[in-house]
Amino acid sequence: MKQIQTIDDVFPALDELSTELMAADHSHLAATIQHRLHKVAWTVRSELFEELRQVLSGAVQPNQPKLPEQLRTNVEQILHAIDSYLNSEI
Numbered sequence: 001m002k003q004i005q006t007i008d009d010v011f012p013a014l015d016e017l018s019t020e021l022m023a024a025d026h027s028h029l030a031a032t033i034q035h036r037l038h039k040v041a042w043t044v045r046s047e048l049f050e051e052l053r054q055v056l057s058g059a060v061q062p063n064q065p066k067l068p069e070q071l072r073t074n075v076e077q078i079l080h081a082i083d084s085y086l087n088s089e090i
Contacts, residue, residue: 001074004081007045011037013081014052017074024068029059046089049082056082 001016002009014033021030032055042048056075058064067075 001077004077007081007085010049010078010081010085013074013078017071017078020071020074024071026065026067026071029055046086049086053079053082053086 001013001020004010004013014037018030018033021027021033033052036048036051036055040048040051042051056079059067060072060075060079
């Protein structure tokens with residue numbers, strides 16, 4: 001995954017993550033991410049990021065199906081970028 005340098009890099013990173021999740025048989029998570037990104041209308045960016053943080057955080061919990069290590073790392077990088085953005089909004 002391309003390194004996330006700005007908050008705008010999160011969007012292509014999420015699309016890339018979705019493609020990788022589909023290839024790794026995590027289609028439900030990929031579809032959820034794609035739905036939140038491209039089908040739901042959000043009033044503000046922070047609302048979308050709050051929802052994505054919830055989805056992605058849930059995906060890396062121990063009680064969820066195990067993601068391959070590289071996908072887990074990618075999710076954590078995206079979560080870090082989202083958290084940084086949300087914390088700067090406060």
